[in-house]
Amino acid sequence: MRRLTHQYIFRALTVAAISFLAYRLLRRAAMTAPRTIVVGGGLAGLSAAHTALENGAIVVLLDKKPALGGNSVKASSGINGAGTAAQKEQNITDSPEIFYNDTLASARDLARTHLIKALTDHSVPTLEWLTNNFGVDLSLVAQLGGHSVPRTHRGKGGAPGWAMTSALVKKLEAQPERATILKGAKVVKLLREGGRVTGVEYEVGGEKKTEEGSVVIATGGYAADYAEGGYLSQFRPELLAVPTTNGDHATGDGHRLAVSIGGALCDMDQVQVxxxxxxxxxxxxxxxxxxxxxxxxxxxxxxxxxxxxxxxxxxxxxxxxxxxxxxxxxxxxxxxxxxxxxxxxxxxxxxxxxxxxxxxxxxxxxxxxxxxxxxxxxxxxxxxxxxxxxxxxxxxxxxxxxxxxxxxxxxxxxxxxxxxxxxxVHYTMGGIVVDEDARVLNTDGTPIPGLFAAGEAIGGVHGRNRLGGSSLLEAVVFGRLAGKSSTAR
The missing domain is CATH 3.90.700.10 (Succinate dehydrogenase/fumarate reductase flavoprotein, catalytic domain)
Incomplete structure (x- = not known):
């Protein structure tokens, strides 16, 4: 009996020691892991958050509204992909090159070829990521305006924007040990040390707080910025009398954050009606x-x-x-x-x-x-x-x-x-200037260390006109690029 008691005690101590060691290792990993702060909880922000997690980061996602999703949940036509399995099953011949040329023609004289290439080259792996990692159904394909072939994917259920966004929200909420979600939290300032962005100051529940880490701006566009002196008033005053499809969150908050530390904007008069x-x-x-x-x-x-x-x-x-x-x-x-x-x-x-x-x-x-x-x-x-x-x-x-x-x-x-x-008024093509890695650029064209952006908050991807199905694609492609870039040492 005494021998069995000793064995039991020994095993218990061994398990406790292993558990303590694992705890120490996890805590050390958490302390040394890169930290990414994502501002905005639409599809771009969610994609950035998940990709940062995949690259070993600890993530804090802040959204000023009481619920996540932004305008992404409303997107109802689908997401573009060129050369996908669904297209091949339906004998649709397509490629990133054909998609690139269609987007180039749509953008016309404001085309930025490096951003268009990033968008179109990443379309197939983006759709595979959504399907394989989150179970999103993208089996149906339709042809929308300005496309030379059918390439806009959706599922058999309801709105594809909701299907994608809700799947990403659900999986993010299931990882509370590495991903913190704060709703009703409005970011009011970017923090810097030297020339690097090191975190944010935000307001929540009447208090001001801070978070440290690299920052991804994914706050959407400014298609509901009808305020006096707002972006629509500055750049497209004739649209103030036109109704909008946007939620009241789309007021250009992220644009102002970027500008406050020298970030550049482009194409701000390019607003899609x-x-x-x-x-x-x-x-x-x-x-x-x-x-x-x-x-x-x-x-x-x-x-x-x-x-x-x-x-x-x-x-x-x-x-x-x-x-x-x-x-x-x-x-x-x-x-x-x-x-x-x-x-x-x-x-x-x-x-x-x-x-x-x-x-x-x-x-x-x-x-x-x-x-x-x-x-x-x-x-x-x-x-x-x-x-x-x-x-x-x-x-x-x-x-x-x-x-x-x-x-x-x-x-x-x-x-x-x-x-x-x-x-x-539906979509703003103008926004924060980024490179093909989603790094925010300042007015002299150099990256601002520690600051990234994605989704409708960025400008230059679509030029003078956005093709249907490319907003959700832009959100995920540049969200993933921003999430990955934010974790680079």
């Missing part, structure tokens, strides 16, 4: 509107004027479609409506169900019912639908140059889903 925002029949003058995802047009939706006549290639670049809509409205041919036939609606069943539940999209039993309600000549709708069938069968060419005629057959006796559309 998305052509299709929903006009809510219950509140048509609302300043904030739901986005009508470009995917609605990608799967076959068409735009008509008040007389039932098409006026544009629905899959042209966003800036082109917006300009055509403005011309139509100026000519007195508003309201502009988006139409979906049953095949197109079924393809985006989850999206359509959400829009209908919000009262933004109405179903008519036939074209005659729409014509009667909207005072549209039925003969005009018939002519528009006949032309659509002709384009789809290859008998005639679309006068607006449209070549993708997915779900293009519309008939008078089938149900129609209909919604009124208006252009909306």
């Amino acid at each position: 998305h052509p299709t925002g929903f006009v809510d029949p219950k509140d048509p003058s609302a300043k904030t509107k739901f986005l009508a995802a470009e995917a609605l047009r990608g799967v076959g939706g068409i735009l008509i004027d008040k007389d039932g006549v098409r006026f544009v290639d629905e899959l042209e670049r966003r800036d082109t479609v917006t300009e055509k809509m403005r011309e139509v409205a100026k000519a007195g041919r508003a309201p502009i409506r988006l139409l979906l036939n049953p095949e197109a609606a079924k393809t985006l069943e989850a999206h359509v169900g959400f829009y209908k539940s919000k009262g933004l999209m109405r179903e008519y039993e036939s074209a005659a019912a729409l014509a009667e309600d909207a005072k549209i000549p039925l003969a005009n709708l018939e002519a528009t639908f006949d032309a659509q069938r002709s384009y789809a069968k290859g008998l005639t060419q679309d006068p607006f140059g449209k070549t993708n005629h997915t779900n293009a057959v519309y008939t008078l006796d089938e149900p129609l889903l209909v919604a009124e559309m208006t252009p909306v």
Whole structure:
């Protein structure tokens, strides 16, 4: 009995010694590990946080709102990838080079080739990271405006932005020993020692606190900065009267932080006005509107004027479609409506169900019912639908140059889903100047040590126009680049 007692005591002491040693080793590792502070809890910030963790860092994520997600949770069309497994399964030929050329053409004279290359070269590994590490479904592929091939990926469920963001939030919250998440915490100052950024000062619960570490700015854009003297007022005052799709957090906070220590900004007048925002029949003058995802047009939706006549290639670049809509409205041919036939609606069943539940999209039993309600000549709708069938069968060419005629057959006796559309301030292409490693540059073009940025907070990636599906891609690509760079010794 005494011998067994001695053995038990010996084993207990051994386990205790090993546990204590492991604790010391873990504590030492934590003390010597790099520390990354991520400012902003949207997809870019979450991607930076996870990548910093993968590279051995201790992470603190700060967001001024009471919930994470930012505008990323609203993104509804998908994420671009060029040369993916999903494309190959659907016999879609694509490559980073083709994607690069499409993005270059969209950016036009403001193209920064090194940033475009970083975006397009990283698209496939980015989608694989989301799928393999977080279980995000990206199996469906659609073609959006300005793309030469279908490359915008989404899953079979709801909005892809929500699917990605919620998956990353869930996994980050499951690592409290290495990742601290602070909500309702607004960063007000970058701390420096010498020329290096060494941390942040932030406000939470009425108190000011500090955190030390490298800093990643991922605070989003300024498409809701309607304040007097704000960025929209400074750079695009004519847009102050245009509604926005952005949450009230998108006020350029990160831009001001970077500028406060000499960081450079670029392309601040480049603000994307998305052509299709929903006009809510219950509140048509609302300043904030739901986005009508470009995917609605990608799967076959068409735009008509008040007389039932098409006026544009629905899959042209966003800036082109917006300009055509403005011309139509100026000519007195508003309201502009988006139409979906049953095949197109079924393809985006989850999206359509959400829009209908919000009262933004109405179903008519036939074209005659729409014509009667909207005072549209039925003969005009018939002519528009006949032309659509002709384009789809290859008998005639679309006068607006449209070549993708997915779900293009519309008939008078089938149900129609209909919604009124208006252009909306959607995305800011301008922002903080970074290099291809997501390092923030000062006004002389050199990196500011310890400071990185990603997502809509950065500028120069898209030039004059952002392609649909590239905002989520930019968030993850540059979020991952920033997270990795922030851990470099």
